[in-house]
Each structure stands twice: as C-alpha cells, then as structure tokens.
Amino acid sequence: MMTAPSSPAPFEGHPPQGLPLRGVGGVFQRFTKHVILPEDPEGCFILDTSEKAKGYPGFGIAGKCYRGNRVAWMLFHGAIPAGSHVLHRCDNRRCVRPDHLFLGTNKINCEDMTRKGRSRFGERNSNVRLSPDDVIAIRDTYSKGGITQAELGKRYGVSQSTAHCVITRKKWKHLDVGIKNV
Numbered sequence: 001m002m003t004a005p006s007s008p009a010p011f012e013g014h015p016p017q018g019l020p021l022r023g024v025g026g027v028f029q030r031f032t033k034h035v036i037l038p039e040d041p042e043g044c045f046i047l048d049t050s051e052k053a054k055g056y057p058g059f060g061i062a063g064k065c066y067r068g069n070r071v072a073w074m075l076f077h078g079a080i081p082a083g084s085h086v087l088h089r090c091d092n093r094r095c096v097r098p099d100h101l102f103l104g105t106n107k108i109n110c111e112d113m114t115r116k117g118r119s120r121f122g123e124r125n126s127n128v129r130l131s132p133d134d135v136i137a138i139r140d141t142y143s144k145g146g147i148t149q150a151e152l153g154k155r156y157g158v159s160q161s162t163a164h165c166v167i168t169r170k171k172w173k174h175l176d177v178g179i180k181n182v
C-alpha cells in the first residue's frame with residue numbers, strides 16, 4: 001500500500017489537468033483497480049469503467065469525470081501542459097498504458113491536414129515532406145513491429161505526431177492500399 005495524503009483538497013475547485021496525480025488521495029489505487037492488463041506484453045491496458053468522457057472511458061475524481069487517458073498521463077508522467085492533448089500511439093481510446101500515450105498539440109493540426117490531404121492530394125501540400133512511397137513504407141514497417149512511431153518519424157524526417165497521423169490513417173488515408181490496419 002502506497003502512503004498518500006488522505007485529503008483530496010488539491011482537486012477542489014480545479015480541473016486536475018495541471019496537477020501530477022501520483023500520491024494524491026488514493027486516486028492511483030482506485031484507478032489501477034479498473035485497468036485490465038493484456039496477455040500480450042506489448043498490449044493495451046484497458047480502462048474498464050462505466051463512465052464516459054467525450055468518447056473516452058471516464059474516471060471520476062472529486063466529483064468530476066475525466067478522460068482515462070489524461071488521468072493515466074498525470075498518474076504516471078505528471079502534469080499535462082496547458083493546451084496539450086494526451087494522444088494514443090495505439091489509437092485505442094480505451095487504452096491507458098503509460099507508454100502508449102504521448103503528449104501533443106497536433107490533434108487539430110492532424111485533422112486539418114487530413115482535410116487538406118483529401119482536397120489537395122497530400123503530397124502536393126507544401127507542409128508535407130513525405131512521399132506516397134514513404135507513407136506506405138511507414139505503415140508497413142510499423143505494422144511489422146519492433147519500432148516506435150518516434151523512431152519511424154526520425155527515420156523519415158518528420159515528427160512523431162506526423163508519424164502517428166500517418167500510421168493511424170488520420171493523414172493520407174487515400175494512400176491506403178490494403179495494408180492491414182495497425
């Protein structure tokens with residue numbers, strides 16, 4: 001049993017996104033009770049709660065419901081900087097596995113670029129540095145495993161968030177050529 005302050009006072013009147021949650025008021029123990037661990041050592045940790053928060057499994061803290069992935073980030077990594085999103089490498093909204101999560105401000109950009117990609121065929125977009133061959137190769141390599149999105153991004157000279165958008169088909173969806181979804 002971890003020792004933790006008994007008072008939930010740090011949450012009173014504050015949304016917790018700015019606070020590291022570890023050690024606060026038994027949140028950690030309560031959260032982990034709802035997490036289903038996978039048999040696959042690389043698999044997703046599924047948050048199994050009946051609450052929902054904006055399409056994500058929710059978790060209640062001090063009377064408010066928060067997205068499970070945000071709570072997991074704060075428990076394992078610390079505070080979420082203002083304006084940042086907690087994103088999934090695995091594209092599984094129910095996943096709260098700390099190493100499947102990453103911080104980004106790219107969510108909106110990612111969606112923006114999807115729209116541009118649809119209307120302007122991705123590769124002609126001036127922001128885009130990947131060729132169609134790169135996109136297909138990134139997805140193919142990632143689906144074979146053993147490499148992270150960050151490493152793939154580095155290999156192709158793009159950010160991890162761009163690699164994420166490519167792999168999860170938030171960008172260049174029109175380049176899908178029947179490669180199995182990852």
Ligand SMILES: [Zn+2]
Binds near residue numbers: 044045092
């Ligand atoms: Zn996951």
